[in-house]
Amino acid sequence: MSGQRAGAASRLSRPAARVVASRRLAVYLGIGAAGLLTAVLFGRPEAVAVVVPLLLLPALGLAAAGSPELSISIGQARERAIEGSEVALSVSLQASRPLWGLRLEIRPGREVTARPLGPSVSELRPGAAADLHWALSCRRWGGRRGGTLNVSAQDRLGLFSYHWADQRLPGLRIYPAADKLRRLIPAARPQMSAGDDVSNLRGDGIEFGGIRQFLPGDRVRHVNWRATARRGTLQVNELRPERNADVVIFLDTFTELELGKENSLDRAVRAAGSIAGAYLRSRDRVGLIGFGGTLRWLAPGLGERQAYRIADSLIESEVIFSYAWKGLEVIPPRTLPPGALVVAVTPLLDERSLRALLDLGGRGHDLVVVEVSPLDFLPPAQDEPAFLARRLWEMERQALRTRFVSVGVPVVRWDAGLPLAAPLLAASRFRRERRLVAPR
Structure with missing residues (x-):
């Protein structure tokens, strides 16, 4: 899958302006009214001569007042992008009357930052187009619904300002950055159709x-x-012979740990996307289970279209609290294809995920658990009691891993700073040593 190949998006609108009188207009009218009142009350006609120019300016401004027509054309180079990449955004403006003090404000959304390219434009003449450009930096994966563009300007005298607010930008889907994986965990029971997995037969x-x-x-x-x-x-x-396999990615979205700008869900989503993409490139059928506040199930499929389906599902991942999960702690029996390899990406913290995975292992499913280490998101112990508590907690987690190993399920820890290939290689080694890969 390549987010760089998605087509461009554009929008053309002619919104109505909101006209606002400036403080300068109020000052001119106030001084003019005071001068006229002085001339009438005190019989000082010379005061009229002083304030006439101040009254002429508002009169001219009011005569020319009105809502100017502004055509706003917004173009975006792509609707899909990869984390860390940039997307070009262009805005073209055309006005029915002269505008001065032109200002544009881009609010792209929380996953994106906007960087202006080229000089700004402060004046817009009728019939002439003002073209402005930005680079949208995709900081984090997510399905951005589209930011907003705010445009403001004023008349030549500065008596009225015009505002075109909340003009919608095209949407942008930002897919998680993927690690390059050269070696994958071989499935124990591949299908009979051709693929890149090497059979033991x-x-x-x-x-x-x-x-x-x-x-x-x-x-x-x-x-x-x-x-x-x-x-x-x-x-x-x-x-x-080469065979293909059914692979299901199990993504645990029940819990999320944060430390600074890093969080466990980000790492899990990137890992799930990397693993899914690598298996799809090996011509395996790949599916996805989002196990969290809402159960999301994507049946295994092949090819680039399936890669986009998985990526679109991954960027919607979030931690959602739901009462519906209080009685549902297992994967329904017929959800998984027969013989599918299940790769679970989880911090192993929520009891519901633990019970579901132990149930899969107990039912004999081909299961591998990639543990997104929660230790990376814990602050360092500051005193002896905190250090002892952490040691006890680590012992409990080791006992949990042993429970999985007892049913033939490898649990490989993925620590921060390690490439994703390291735990996958460890899982393959475990399965080879335990002779879990049967002839196929």
Whole structure:
């Protein structure tokens, strides 16, 4: 999946202006009224001559007053982007009458910051277009609904100001940044359709599976001449067929830990996106379970369209409290495809997630748990009691991991600073040592 290939978005609007009288107009009218009152009360006609210019300016301003027409065209280079990238935003303005003191304010939303590009424009003439540009920096994943643009200007005398507020910007979906994963956890029971997973069964394929003695019916092109010369008898290469797998990502959204600008949900979402993308590139079928305040289930699928479905679901992840979960602590029996590999990304803190995962392991599902370490989000212990409490808590968590291992489920801890590939490699090693990967 590449968020860089999504098409551009644009909006054209001609909103009505809100006209506001300035303080300067009030001052001119106040001084003019005071001068006229002085001339009448005290018989001082020279006061009229003094205030006439001050009254002429408001008169001219009022004569020209009205709501100017402004055409606002907003263009955005992409509707989808990746965390850490920039998206170009352009605004083109055309007015029916001259405007001075032009000001534009971009409010892009909490996941995005706007950086102006090029000089600003302070004056707009009729028939001429003012083109302004910004770079939107995508700081964090999320489904931004579209920020707002505020435009303000004034007339030449500064007596009236015009405001076009809350003009909607195009929406922007920001997908989590993904780690590059070269090696993945092999599924124990892949499907019979072709894929990139190497089966433990011998057969036609391109992956080397071993060397054995030549048997009648073997093809000559499979003869290993070096092994034959070394052993003195005909030896052939065994090959393994490639199969695809059903993989389901289990994302725990019941809890979220924060320390500074970092939080556990961000790390979990990025990990889930990275793992899903890597399996999809291996031509495996990938699905998603969002296990939290609301249960979200995306059936396994293939290809780029499925990658976008998963990414769109991930950016909607959030911690939601719901009473509906008080009696639901397991994944329904027929939710998962037969033989699917389940990769759970969780901090292992919420009892409902723990019971659901232990239930999956107890039912014999092919399960791997990637633990987003909560230790990274705890402040350091400041005294001896706090240190002892932390040690006891770590012992409890180790006992929890042992419960998973007792049912054949590896729990691999993912600490801050480690690449995501490290816990996945540890899980593969565990499964290989425990001989959890059966012939397929």
